[in-house]
Amino acid sequence: MNNDKTTEQSLIILGMAAEKGRWLFVLVGLLINVCLGSIYAFSVFRKPLEGLWDITSNQSGYPFMIFLAVFAIVMPLAGNLIAQWGPRKTTMLGGMLVGMGWITASFSPDIFILTLLYGVIGGAGVGIVYGCPIAVVAKWFPQKSGLAIGLTVMGFGISALITAPLMKALIGNPDIGIMNTFLYSGIAFGVIITLLAQLLSFPPAEWMPAGSETTATAVRPALSLTRQEMLNTSSFYALWATYTIGCLAGLMAIGIASPVGTEIARLDATTAALAVSLFAVFNGLGRPIFGAITDKLGPKHTAILSFTLIVAASLLMFFFGQENAMLYVVAFCLLWMCLGGWLALAPTSTGIFFGKQYYAQNYGIVYTAYGAGAILGTLISGNIKDITGSYLGAFPIVTGLALLGMIIAAIGLNPVKRQ
Known part of the structure; x- marks a missing residue:
């Protein structure tokens, strides 16, 4: 009898900890999205690349367009990876690809190789990672998940406000320049995403937030x-x-x-x-x-x-x-x-x-x-x-x-x- 009470109390304590701690996944997701959303800062590279390789403004936009296209194509494929591997391993894989895309781009001899390395490898990495924090937060917030998901993906939207000035400063530094900015950014993003990935996990199968028993019939998806x-x-x-x-x-x-x-x-x-x-x-x-x-x-x-x-x-x-x-x-x-x-x-x-x-x-x-x-x-x-x-x-x-x-x-x- 005492063992049953102890077990019940332990479950209550764990449930309360999970209830409060689930907002950590929102913060982790927001930070990951700040790294992923750096694609929106790519415009700071365009003029320097045009001057470096004597290319047109249309050509300097190729990496951006291919990146977004590959990102969108890979997203559906990544959904199966998350289901099979879980969010931590999937985010680690995507984070390594994000880092590789930026790092290998730093060795590009022309805009076409840059498009291939940055656009395809980096875009695939973002496509793999992007859905992971969203899927985690959606499961930790089974009801009324809109605010939590919105805060998670807010990082992607505000990323350029943070990353663009930093990248612009690096590009303008004569000791660093354009290509090394790709290199340093890739190292930073790869490390940050991989470390944050360790904190991502789905809730236990039977876990539900406190008080959900009284509202579940009204708001829980029927199917x-x-x-x-x-x-x-x-x-x-x-x-x-x-x-x-x-x-x-x-x-x-x-x-x-x-x-x-x-x-x-x-x-x-x-x-x-x-x-x-x-x-x-x-x-x-x-x-x-x-x-x-x-x-x-x-x-x-x-x-x-x-x-x-x-x-x-x-x-x-x-x-x-x-x-x-x-x-x-x-x-x-x-x-x-x-x-x-x-x-x-x-x-x-x-x-x-x-x-x-x-x-x-x-x-x-x-x-x-x-x-x-x-x-x-x-x-x-x-x-x-x-x-x-x-x-x-x-x-x-x-x-x-x-x-x-x-x-x-x-x-x-x-x-x-x-x-």
Whole structure:
């Protein structure tokens, strides 16, 4: 009898420790994402590389585009690795590849080898690691996981604010230069990710947070669908389509943020650059904000709210944005925040609709929507001015996409019904 009581007390103590300690996984995930998100700082390398190898601005963007493409392609494959190996070993593998990508890039003789080494190896590494902290946090927060996931992925959004100035300083140091910056960054990222990986683990199979017994029936996913079962639902395709549109619309706006600031809002180049830094903060904050909103309102209403804000910001810019610096700042803060929001809304919705048991595999497939949106958004935004004669021509397109997303969300973002 005493042994039973001792065991019960031990379980209670362990449960309380796990309840408090699970926020550590959010912090670890955020720090890992700061390392992974350094891809968003790649722009600081472009001008120096153009001068080093006498290449065009288009060519200097090859490593960035290939990196994002490989990242999106590898994500679905990494879901199976997480299920088989666990988050620690999978993160270690990805972290080593991230480090190798940056380190080997430092020995590149031209932009094409750099694209291959940095874009393919580094992009694959990020694709393997990215889903690990999200999957861990999703399982440690089986209910109301939006805020926790949002804080975890916030690191990716704010990374450039931290890494870009550091890398720029290293590149500008005559004793270090461009290629050694790749080398030192790779060593740092490889070591940091590998060390942080040791802290990642899933909760015990039967663990549930305190108090979940009273609320589980209301908020726990009714189903735990495998990847194939998920692909047979209409909710998956609605989520994939709205995620793609949310990313496409947001990235189109992001792609023209700086030139719109100088050419439409009439800001000087320095002020426009400061404004973009502010937008990046909102991009990072959008993740925990929309994650928390998803916890409160659910995927459908949160998606509709996001698209409503995108429509409002786009229409305000189109009709009243000419030479209006304040409106420009407000509108683009909203657009960047909504883009960041989808990076929390989509993974949270994946858990709500399809359950947490096969979360890593399922979100790997859902995440391909980001890759599609990133590629389409980047390509379209680059041609907007040529087609319309003005960057203002982007905003009706963004508005139309957001309205389409609103319709898809209203009709299709519904909980999966048990057959």
